[in-house]
Amino acid sequence: MAGGINFSALDISASGMMAERMRMEVVSSNIANAQSTRGSDGEPYRRQQVVFASAMQDLAGRPNLSSSVGGVQIVDVQGDQSAFPSVFNPGHPDADEKGMVIMPNVKLPNEMVDLISASRSYEANLRAVKSFRQMAEQTLSLLRGSN
């Protein structure tokens, strides 16, 4: 491609921000469904987790210049396979004959920590974007007033 600014740092940080945003969506879904005892397949809501993978191409599909750095991509949103807890709650509509209800395997403190972590990662990626832009602007200012 013709000459121009190399934006791969921006693309990598942008992929990081999008991945963290997706992670936040999943965490929000977990938190919102922490009490959902009826899921789509008759089971209670199963806690979802995102799986990140490093992408060796940039967002436009071009191979990255050095093969050891790249953006991030979400390859999977998997259910957490840990067991559902059983809670004694006889008044619940979904209680079985012993009064036990199977609740989703979502632990709110874990989800809150994930939320904080996703939010801080997002801020870190944003900081990287700002630094890149600042460096580019400072480089351009070399052309200004160099007489």
Place this chain on the structure above:
Amino acid sequence: MSLPIGAISSIQSTGATNPVSNPSVGKSLAPPQGKGGDFGSFMKGFIDEANTNVNTAETKVQDLIENKTDNIQDVVMSMAKADLSFRMILEMRNKLMDAYQEIMRMQV
């Protein structure tokens, strides 16, 4: 210090704003294949890229306004790229104008 018009390489060396030194600097500075890599096509490459970036940014903002996408990161990134590309060709234009005026000031 004035910029002699013959030292096009000095403009070339400030043409790429890659802040990290890596072997790609040489690649992004290479003149585009096609019209023999003279300075005119070199500038045209930059201008075309800036134009593409600005058009892409405009399309994405349009999509965001029409609610066709909710990916604000993409929109903001493309706007940042458009801004940087445009500023670069602006600076290059200023430098060329200065060089031209310096030439015109020369006593015959």
